[in-house]
Amino acid sequence: MEGWVEEVRNLLPVTRRSIYMNTGTSGPVPEPALRAEAESERYLSEAGPGSAEALRESGRRLEQVRNDLARFLGSTPDQLAFTQNTSHGMAAVVGGMVWRPGDEVVTSELEHASGLLPFGYLRDRLGVRVRVLRPRDGVRLTPDELREGLSTRTRLICMSHVSYATGARLPVEAAAELARAHGCRLLVDGAQAAGCLPEPLDGLGADFYAGPGQKWLMGPEGTGFLHFAPGAWAVAAPASIAWASVEHEESPAGPLTYRLKASARRFELATISLALFEGLRTATQILEGMGRRTIWERVAALTGRLKEGLAALRDVEVITPMEAERSAGLVAFRLRGLSAPEATRLLAERYQVIGRWVPRPEAVRLSVHFFNTESEVETVLGAVGELTAGAGGS
Ligand SMILES: Cc1ncc(COP(=O)(O)O)c(C=O)c1O
Structure with missing residues (x-):
């Protein structure tokens, strides 16, 4: 075993108990990330979480997390919104697009429930048509099969980067090209790819890319991200907003006046756990080190x-x-x-x-x-x- 692998294994107690091969459900959180979480909670508790100092410091630290995560993923801070998990990010995109009866979504049988259920719901609530493609080989959807599934009514393609069921890597770059040619959008479910596959998110061409912190990035449960292509945060407007989505929480112009943040941050609503995200940051730093x-x-x-x-x-x-x-x-x-x-x-x-x-x-x-x-x-x-x-x- 190479030295660096052994060093990392020493930070992962589970490796002493079992052969852990379920990172696709949740990855083990390295000890330094656990310590970062605890230190973060302690800092807030000691400084007083609602003190002016702690509020300022939390905001500063969360932006550090965003910077580091964006760098590791091949995104930029303005393109990245924090979420609680993959499904949260996907639901934010689906709920943020404006749908009309007869609009179409194309997805496939290779998708996780989080890439199917939002569309069953759209169908039932808003009369959106959903095409669930069946790959001919049962394992991997091809660009040709996807092309055959598109129509002039297609508004969104939803595709995993890696199928949770078959483990096949799906052709997201080809899907991005098809989406562009068809004038529709591509939402990628990156749950089984982020932290494992090396391609920078910005190079894939997807409009929206949702991922978890807790799987291949080995961060804590309760963390995730939603990456937008430049400007795509304006295509899917947030379905709802709160104080963290806007520039000035209390506008002098009146209680219902707001200006959405000019970045993916507009998809964030309110208070999130600094500790969990600092844990994610530390886990990501370990991965980045390699x-x-x-x-x-x-x-x-x-x-x-x-x-x-x-x-x-x-x-x-x-x-x-x-x-x-x-x-x-x-x-x-x-x-x-x-x-x-x-x-x-x-x-x-x-x-x-x-x-x-x-x-x-x-x-x-x-x-x-x-x-x-x-x-x-x-x-x-x-x-x-x-x-x-x-x-x-x-
Ligand atoms: C492809 C895929 N999408 C979505 C999910 C749901 O992940 P999360 O709990 O981060 O929403 C999973 C979980 O296993 C998955 O494999």
Whole structure:
């Protein structure tokens, strides 16, 4: 194991207890980030959270978080709004666009509930038409399939950067080009990509990109972000506003007068947890210390070995594409003769391998981040081999 990997693992107590491969649900928060959270709470408690000094200092520190997060993600502070999670950011975009009956949204069966339910709701409330595309191979939507799904009524495409179900990396750059050509907008669900894939957000061409703090960025739960293409914050106006959305909380011109902030900040409403976001900042600094490219190269090498080893097992079918450029840190697979819930349970109970299973297509899903090791991958392969032998597959 390389020295820097060992150093990071020393900051992650979970690595001493189990083989943690469920970053796709929530990543482990490194010890320095936990300390930053505690120090932040202590500062507020000691200074008095409502004192003029603490209010000023909190505002200053939150802007530092925004700067650091934007730099790491390949965004800019003005393009980034803080959210509580991915779904919050996606809902803010969907709720902020003006919809008319007959408008169309294009999404796909590869999306998480957070990329589908907002549109079922729009359909029922406002008569918006929703096209849920079904990829022909069941794994990865192609640009051609997306093109076929668009019409002159399409207003929004919603696509994950990485499918939570199959682990396939989806063609978001091609989707951005199609959206531009069609005069519609692209909302990307970056839950399984931000902190894992190396591309700067600004280069993807999406109008809106929502992500979590708690997964591959390894920040605390309760943190997330919404990135806008330059100026796109004016396309989806916030569905509602409060004091943090406007330039001057109390305008001398009257109680109903306001000026929205000229940045993504207009999508923020009010008080958020300084401690959680300072924890996220510290976690992001750790990732930045390694570099986006180094993280991705390591994830690609580890997932490559895992997929290759799984594919070589007789009774295992790997669902995630084998190629690194068509996948990310998620690896989904099926075991013949053993249901995915049962296999996931046995991996945890017998081998301390923590993953999850996904329902459509039913599969075991393991998340491999840079802190996982080559020897953990080999242990997983041995464990899956034993499970398939025990299941008595053909
Ligand atoms: C692709 C995808 N989108 C959205 C979510 C929901 O994430 P959050 O809890 O950050 O809203 C998940 C969670 O697993 C996910 O995998």
